[in-house]
Amino acid sequence: MAQATAVNIQNMDKYYGSFQALKNINLSVDKGERIVVCGPSGSGKSTLIRCINKLEDYHSGSINVLDTALDDNLDNIDAIRRETGMVFQHFNLFPHLTILENCTLAPMLVRKQSQAEAEEIAMEYLTKVKIPDQAEKYPGQLSGGQQQRVAIARALCMKPQIMLFDEPTSALDPEMISEVLDVMVSLANEGMTMICVTHEMGFARQVADRVIFMADGQVVEEAEPQTFFDNPQHERTKAFLSQILGH
Amino acid sequence: MVRTYQQYGFLSNIRANYFATRLDATMTLVFSGLILWVFWNLLNWGALNAVWSAENRDLCVGGGKGACWAVIDARWRLIMFGLYPYEEQWRSAIACIVMVGVGILSCVPWFWNAKRISVLWISGFLIFYVLMRGGFFGLTPVFEQNWGGLSLTIFIFASVSLIGMPLAIMFALLRRSELPWIARTMGLIIDIFRSLPLLAIMFTFAIVLPFVLPGWMIGDKLYRVIFGYALFFACYQAEILRGGIQALPAGQEEAAKALGMSYWHRIGYIVLPQAFRNALPPTINQFVITFKETSLVVVIGFFEILASGNAAFGTSEWSFAHVEVYFFVGLIYFIFVFALSRYGAHLERRLAVADR
Numbered sequence: 304m305a306q307a308t309a310v311n312i313q314n315m316d317k318y319y320g321s322f323q324a325l326k327n328i329n330l331s332v333d334k335g336e337r338i339v340v341c342g343p344s345g346s347g348k349s350t351l352i353r354c355i356n357k358l359e360d361y362h363s364g365s366i367n368v369l370d371t372a373l374d375d376n377l378d379n380i381d382a383i384r385r386e387t388g389m390v391f392q393h394f395n396l397f398p399h400l401t402i403l404e405n406c407t408l409a410p411m412l413v414r415k416q417s418q419a420e421a422e423e424i425a426m427e428y429l430t431k432v433k434i435p436d437q438a439e440k441y442p443g444q445l446s447g448g449q450q451q452r453v454a455i456a457r458a459l460c461m462k463p464q465i466m467l468f469d470e471p472t473s474a475l476d477p478e479m480i481s482e483v484l485d486v487m488v489s490l491a492n493e494g495m496t497m498i499c500v501t502h503e504m505g506f507a508r509q510v511a512d513r514v515i516f517m518a519d520g521q522v523v524e525e526a527e528p529q530t531f532f533d534n535p536q537h538e539r540t541k542a543f544l545s546q547i548l549g550h
Numbered sequence: 551m552v553r554t555y556q557q558y559g560f561l562s563n564i565r566a567n568y569f570a571t572r573l574d575a576t577m578t579l580v581f582s583g584l585i586l587w588v589f590w591n592l593l594n595w596g597a598l599n600a601v602w603s604a605e606n607r608d609l610c611v612g613g614g615k616g617a618c619w620a621v622i623d624a625r626w627r628l629i630m631f632g633l634y635p636y637e638e639q640w641r642s643a644i645a646c647i648v649m650v651g652v653g654i655l656s657c658v659p660w661f662w663n664a665k666r667i668s669v670l671w672i673s674g675f676l677i678f679y680v681l682m683r684g685g686f687f688g689l690t691p692v693f694e695q696n697w698g699g700l701s702l703t704i705f706i707f708a709s710v711s712l713i714g715m716p717l718a719i720m721f722a723l724l725r726r727s728e729l730p731w732i733a734r735t736m737g738l739i740i741d742i743f744r745s746l747p748l749l750a751i752m753f754t755f756a757i758v759l760p761f762v763l764p765g766w767m768i769g770d771k772l773y774r775v776i777f778g779y780a781l782f783f784a785c786y787q788a789e790i791l792r793g794g795i796q797a798l799p800a801g802q803e804e805a806a807k808a809l810g811m812s813y814w815h816r817i818g819y820i821v822l823p824q825a826f827r828n829a830l831p832p833t834i835n836q837f838v839i840t841f842k843e844t845s846l847v848v849v850i851g852f853f854e855i856l857a858s859g860n861a862a863f864g865t866s867e868w869s870f871a872h873v874e875v876y877f878f879v880g881l882i883y884f885i886f887v888f889a890l891s892r893y894g895a896h897l898e899r900r901l902a903v904a905d906r
Contacts, residue, residue, distance in 0.1 A: 358807060384807065389805075389808035391808075397802065397806075399824050408809075408811075413811060454805075467808075
């Protein structure tokens with residue numbers, strides 16, 4: 304199968320003031336590939352994923368998403384954001400809109416879909432994440448797990464080619480994590496290009512094509528899950544894995 | 551449903567809440583006595599001993615114990631319409647009713663979209679202007695200088711709010727601009743306007759502006775004052791809105807950005823609706839203050855309702871009846887401001903549905 308590149312990051316640096324948050328990042332993600340990014344807190348993994356749709360600026364190097372250069376050109380940024388869905392740790396649903404409106408707003412404004420068309424697509428994805436019956440409710444009336452599934456549906460309604468997940472299960476009560484992971488697994492099985500920042504190592508083992516371990520703003524280790532978990536090369540990786548899997 | 555508390559009878563409730571201790575009982579008796587005394591006197595003065603109508607003032611002056619509502623009976627047209635020509639006052643009355651009607655209609659959710667609300671307000675202002683100003687359709691022209699009373703108060707309030715609110719949104723957004731020099735300049739302008747007394751601003755716009763502006767930009771004194779007042783309103787309201795915007799979690803704009811929404815879409819559909827909801831209590835507050843401070847236009851010679859009230863007892867014939875006139879004018883202010891406050895409370899309850 305001819306593989307095309309979805310995301311290509313080269314020699315990318317990012318600073319917060321004088322603090323260098325990301326150091327010389329090189330990462331290439333093929334279409335249809337599932338990447339899990341993990342690492343201790345403060346390692347820059349969230350910053351990295353937020354650079355891919357320019358929620359954060361980067362300062363040197365280059366990022367290409369779907370063969371479009373992510374630079375200061377607003378048209379390019381908009382084009383990339385249209386094709387890149389993102390799911391946040393804290394869901395970030397719009398609390399003043401119903402679940403259905405959360406899902407239809409952007410497709411209607413950005414993709415210029417009619418209301419009927421947008422609602423049909425929204426119901427399709429809400430069914431897929433198993434909450435079509437909540438469509439008329441407001442986000443505040445749903446549980447965390449339900450809200451995160453809505454957030455996934457909202458992103459999917461834009462029909463993106465790439466999905467970014469920024470610690471999607473970290474703010475959830477333990478018993479709700481699996482309902483969100485189930486949705487993500489089924490999405491992975493359909494061939495969606497996914498970059499997930501997560502601490503769910505079971506998920507990484509199950510679906511990831513590659514696991515990337517970051518520490519101190521650098522990519523320390525990059526391997527297939529089998530190798531990564533069973534035979535980590537780097538001391539930092541070993542320490543991290545023993546902490547996260549040790550109990 | 552299971553009741554988790556003991557239910558008491560009416561009497562035992564009263565005893566438990568108001569007569570539990572000797573101190574409680576004393577305070578209950580003293581204060582309820584005081585309240586009753588005040589209300590009894592008010593009732594006596596305002597209703598039981600009051601003179602409701604009188605052929606002339608002498609019938610009123612003699613009594614002295616009760617209110618003389620005859621002054622309202624005799625002078626209400628001056629209070630309500632100010633200097634507006636007597637034969638044309640029906641126009642002012644209809645204009646006033648139209649404006650209030652537009653205000654009430656814009657509280658109905660059906661009108662809450664850009665098209666309907668602008669059609670409503672533009673036609674409202676047009677009808678108001680044609681009726682008040684005349685010069686069209688065979689109506690005698692009445693110059694702005696002679697407008698007065700309640701319709702002037704309402705006109706000033708409505709225009710200030712309508713010009714001021716879009717300005718406030720613009721100011722708040724500029725104040726939050728990512729370009730530091732724009733944000734700082736806007737902050738400076740807001741701070742300057744807030745540091746000046748409203749009276750000074752009105753005076754400047756009415757008296758000084760004609761000297762510094764080209765002739766075609768001057769317009770009637772009334773509109774200059776309204777514009778100055780609207781700027782003043784906008785500076786306060788902009789800070790209220792900025793507070794509402796800053797209360798939003800950063801994730802809201804990020805989520806909208808991640809969905810590819812443009813700046814104006816983010817502002818219009820995500821940021822402002824939530825900012826207005828956050829800022830609803832102080833916004834209603836601002837409207838209430840704005841309504842009441844319309845009375846300041848008297849300093850540049852306009853007879854809004856309070857000034858017309860002053861004129862109503864300003865003759866030697868009725869000069870003793872200022873309390874009654876102020877009471878009447880106060881009642882009119884009360885009706886408007888109280889309705890506004892209750893509507894604000896209703897909106898808060900309505901919007902709170904989404905916050906559960």
